[in-house]
Amino acid sequence: MFGTLLSRAPDETKMPLHALAAYRERFGDKATPELMVYDRGGYAKGTLDKLEHEGVKQIGVQPKGKGSWRVAEEVREMIRSERGMTEGIIGTLKSNKYSFNKPKERTWETLRMAGTKSILSFNLNKLMRDVVEAKS
Structure with missing residues (x-):
């Protein structure tokens, strides 16, 4: 999808499109998520328009500056909440x-x-902490 060798970081404004391509690679060429969420780094009018054209119904990409969201307030609140829970991790x-x-x-x-190794290490450390606490 991005080539085999990274010579530089990919353009973050295109990452929501790469995420959609990865989603379709996994779930089928016509599969389209109802909601896509990405932080403000993925905000670009062209990217959001392309997602809309591809059939994504709710585009939860946080706008840069004073731009407007493309989702309703209750969806924004859910996005903020979920994102807040993952920021610490x-x-x-x-x-x-x-x-x-x-x-x-x-x-x-x-x-x-x-990435998998980092997440696995994090989860194993949490597991070991819980095991040690349970024995105390």
Whole structure:
């Protein structure tokens, strides 16, 4: 999807489109999610228009500046809530302990494994903490 070697970071404004392509790769060429969510880095009028053209009914991409959302207020609140719950985990995974902020890997295959390794390490540490607490 992005090529095999990363020479530079992909354009973040295109990431919602890449996410849609990955979704369709997994669930079928015609599959379209009802709601797509991405942070303000994915905000670009062309990207949002393309998502709409592709049939995404609710586009929950946070606008930059004073732009307007393309979803209703109750959906915005749900997006903010869900995003808030994941921000702490994202910060933890980017720490030196889990090494996901600036991985040394440069191909998509190894980058995917680096992310999986970071998440697995995080979850194993939580499991071990809970096991130790349960024994106390």
